[in-house]
Amino acid sequence: MTIETDSLALKKMINKQWKVPWELIELIEDIRVKLHSMQRQVIHTFREGNTVTDALTNEVIDSQEKKEYHSFNELPANIRKCINIDKAQIPNLRIRTRKINIQ
Incomplete structure (x- = not known):
């Protein structure tokens, strides 16, 4: 199962393709952990x-x-x-x- 986002920036930050702004580091890391535990991937739409x-x-x-x-x-x-x-x-x-x- 995939999770779609219309934010290309968010997708790239979650997938470690872009540097995460310091204000969002903890939030993005929490998202990564949850996605990994659910075996989900994020795609852009x-x-x-x-x-x-x-x-x-x-x-x-x-x-x-x-x-x-x-x-x-x-x-x-x-x-x-x-x-x-x-x-x-x-x-x-x-x-x-x-x-x-x-x-």
């Missing part, structure tokens, strides 16, 4: 592959309170939508536009 987690996180940040959901129907509509899109395997694409200056 783009933010587009993490829409459900982002939606849940934003819900908590916006409300500033602890929330618990015990069934799919209790979830806010935008989060149910993200889950249904994931289940249907509809791709979530990142589209960047570039402004062209015509002189």
Whole structure:
């Protein structure tokens, strides 16, 4: 089993590819120990592959309170939508536009 993160920096720090800032050394080391004991690895996923987690996180940040959901129907509509899109395997694409200056 793998654990996905949309933070490439976090993944590289956990996998000892990047130097860990001193403020995070203990926390990262705890994460490494737990991952090792559970025999898990961390991989990077783009933010587009993490829409459900982002939606849940934003819900908590916006409300500033602890929330618990015990069934799919209790979830806010935008989060149910993200889950249904994931289940249907509809791709979530990142589209960047570039402004062209015509002189």
